[in-house]
Amino acid sequence: HAVQEIYPEAKFGVGPAIDAGFYYDIDITTTLHDEDLKKIEDKMIELSKENKSFVREELSKESAISFFKEKGDQYKLELLSEMNEDDEVISIYNEGSFTDLCRGPHLPASGKIKNIKLLNISGSYWRGDEKNKQLQRIYGISFPKKKMLDDHLYMLEEAKKRDHRKLGRQLDLFSIHEEAGAGLIYWHPKGSRVRLEIEDYWRKAHIDSGYEILYSPHMGKSWLWETSGHLDFYKEGMFSEMDVDEQDYFIKPMNCPFHILMYKSHLRSYRELPMRWAELGTVYRYEKSGVLHGLLRVRGFTQDDAHIFCTHEQVEDEIVEVIRFAREMWKAFGFEKLDFYLSTKPEKAVGEDDLWIKATDSLRNA
Structure with a gap:
């Protein structure tokens, strides 16, 4: 509402609550700066003092489309076009002169x-698609008590001092060179020493827990990724194919297919099972430029990856051992309190239902 009061031409995308407050994606002709945030903030406080009610109104899809068409709000119209009034209630909220499409x-x-x-403020492509228009995203937060807000802002300032990107430069650990490729990390000698210590610990811990160490290639032919299902389910996260000797190759986003090929390289006996294999495999995944963030969101990274080949009867025991091992690894880095969540079958999946049921039950039992 405050943005509309100051910038009447503003069009609004989406504005959800998030763990760290809220944001709203806004389409306005003015480029916002930090000083503009103060103006908007002051207007928000002014509107808060008016204490106007938020009034919910439920509409038919047709009525909602008519309303936002009259407002010329193409973003709400696009959202409405994807909504099914048989499956969900379409509602708007009114607060004074401001009306927004919202579930509440x-x-x-x-x-x-x-x-x-x-x-x-940051830039954000509409619907997260870089082919769409870039909007301006305003982040904010609110607390019921001033001390809670002050404590949170203090925590944010302290976090800035400990930002890993800042520390990486100050301690000469790593660098990122946009001119050579966004999201790719260059480890300097000091950072490489830290990484080497971690990798040495990782190898010893895995070998002590019965794992064999693997190394796999960095790319493979397209048939491999078709067979594994990556091209059907994960192609948007892969880099484009490259032509090698008139055949399509893809740089690997995951190590799994290579480990499967190694397992299938010759006949196996049940007496060999369980087989625990692990790799520090460097993988490459396409991340949109807008979400790249230091070491946390990158396009190339080395993954702690493992695959266990075992019989159905061994599955639950192996899961219990994996959880024990994971706890041990996390504890070594100071993570004492861990939460584990049950992973279930997604809507898009390969494999027979009965295998999914058995796998899920094994996870649940473990």
Whole structure:
């Protein structure tokens, strides 16, 4: 509402609540700067003092489309075009002169919103697609008490001092060279020494836990990725194919198919099982430029990857051992409190249902 008051031409994309507050993607002709955030923030406080009610209104899809078409809001119209009123209720919220498409729920009135801070602005492509228009994303947060907001802002300032990108430069650990390729990490001698220590620990821990160490190629023919299902389910996360001797090759986003090929390289006996194989495999995944972030979101990284080949009867025991081993590895790096979540069959999946059921039951039992 505050943005609309200051910039009447603004069009609004999506604005969800997130773990660290909220954001809203906005299409306006003005390029926003930090000083503009203060103006918007002041207007938000002004509107909060008016204490106007948030009024929910449920509409038919046809009525909602008519309403936002009259407003000329193409973003809401696109969202509405994908909604099915048979499956979900279409609702808008009104607060004074401001109306927005939203599932809700909301606070009863704007006066409940206190202690607001708009944190920063970033660019964001509509629907996360770089082929779409770039919008301006405003991040913010609100707390019921001023001390809670002050404590949070203090924590953010302290976190900035410990930002791994800043420390990486200060300690001469690593660098990223956009001119040579975004999302690719260059490890300097000091950083390489740290990495070497970690890798040496990793190898010893895996060997002590009964794993054999593997090395696999960095690329493979397209048939391999077709067979594995990567081209059907993960192609958008892979780099484009390259022509090698008139055949398509892909640089690897994962190590799994290579480990399977090694396993199939000759006949195996059940007496060899379980077989625990592990690799520090360097993989390459296409990440959109807007989400790249230091060492946390990159396009090339070395993955702690393992595959265990075992009988159905051995599955649960192996899962228990994997969890024990994972706890041990995390504990070595200072992570004491861990939460484990059950992974179940996704909507897009390969394999027979009964195998998925058995696998899920084994995870649950372990």
